[in-house]
Amino acid sequence: MAELVDTHAHLDELEDLSAAVEHAKRAGVAAVISVGQDLASNIKTFKLASAYPGFIYPAIGLHPWSLGNMSPRVLEENIAFIRDNLGNAVALGEVGLDYDKRVLKGAGKEQQKDILRCLLELAVEFAKPVSFHSRYAWKDSLQVVMESGARRLVFHWYTGFSSTLSGLIAGGYYISATPAAEYHDEHRRAIREAPTERLLLETDCPVHYGREEKYRSEPADILRSLKAAAAIKGISRDEMSRIVRENTNRLFGI
Ligand SMILES: [Zn+2]
Incomplete structure (x- = not known):
C-alpha cells in the first residue's frame, strides 16, 4: 500500500494528539494536513506542525462557522494573520461557504461570499x-x-449535486472522501461519479461518524475512507492508495 495522507484534519481539536499520531503512523499514515478555522486555531495549528515536522503540515483559514457575529476588527485580525503567514502554510483552509440555516443566522450569504473572495485572492497571490x-x-x-x-x-x-460536481471536475478541482463514504448516499454517489484521478482521502477528524454507533474520528480512520472509496470504485486498496498519493502530491505538493 502507498503512504496515506489525511488531507483534512482538525488536529487542534484532538484531545490526545500524541496518541492519535501514534495510531496514525501504525495505520500507514505518512502525513496529515491540519486545517485551521480562526485566529486561535491557526496559531495552534502552526505550533502542532512545528512539534511534528514532516508529519503535520499546517493549513490556515477562516471557516464560515467561525464568522458568526464576528466584529469587523476581529475579522480584519483574522485576515491579516492569514496574509502574513500563508507563505509558511501548505494551503489555505478551511475556508468556504455554508448555507445551513444556523450558519446563515451568524453570517449571511453575501457576507460569506465577500470574505471568501478576499481569502481566495490571498491563495492566488501566494500560489x-x-x-x-x-x-x-x-x-x-x-x-x-x-x-x-x-x-x-x-x-x-x-455531498453536493451531480451537476456542480461535473462543473468542478471540468474546472480541474478535486473532491475528498471521508469515513462517511461507508454509509452516506450523497457522498458515495459523488465518489462514484468523480474520476479517481480527482479523489483525495481525509478524516475531517474529530468529526463523529457512524449510523447506529457513533465514534469520534482521528487520522487513523483514513483507512475507512480508503476502503470505502476503493470499494465504490471497484479497485484494490493498493491501487487506490497509489492513485490518491499521486493526486495529493499534485494538489498539495507533499
Ligand atoms: Zn473540516
Whole structure:
C-alpha cells in the first residue's frame, strides 16, 4: 500500500494528539494536513506542525462557522494573520461557504461570499492550494471559486449535486472522501461519479461518524475512507492508495 495522507484534519481539536499520531503512523499514515478555522486555531495549528515536522503540515483559514457575529476588527485580525503567514502554510483552509440555516443566522450569504473572495485572492497571490467547505452552497461555491482564479482546490467531503460536481471536475478541482463514504448516499454517489484521478482521502477528524454507533474520528480512520472509496470504485486498496498519493502530491505538493 502507498503512504496515506489525511488531507483534512482538525488536529487542534484532538484531545490526545500524541496518541492519535501514534495510531496514525501504525495505520500507514505518512502525513496529515491540519486545517485551521480562526485566529486561535491557526496559531495552534502552526505550533502542532512545528512539534511534528514532516508529519503535520499546517493549513490556515477562516471557516464560515467561525464568522458568526464576528466584529469587523476581529475579522480584519483574522485576515491579516492569514496574509502574513500563508507563505509558511501548505494551503489555505478551511475556508468556504455554508448555507445551513444556523450558519446563515451568524453570517449571511453575501457576507460569506465577500470574505471568501478576499481569502481566495490571498491563495492566488501566494500560489497556495485550498481546502474548501461547501455545505448546502455547492453552486455558489463553484462560481466564486471559478471567478477567483484559484486553480488548485479540493471540495472537501463533497455531498453536493451531480451537476456542480461535473462543473468542478471540468474546472480541474478535486473532491475528498471521508469515513462517511461507508454509509452516506450523497457522498458515495459523488465518489462514484468523480474520476479517481480527482479523489483525495481525509478524516475531517474529530468529526463523529457512524449510523447506529457513533465514534469520534482521528487520522487513523483514513483507512475507512480508503476502503470505502476503493470499494465504490471497484479497485484494490493498493491501487487506490497509489492513485490518491499521486493526486495529493499534485494538489498539495507533499
Ligand atoms: Zn473540516
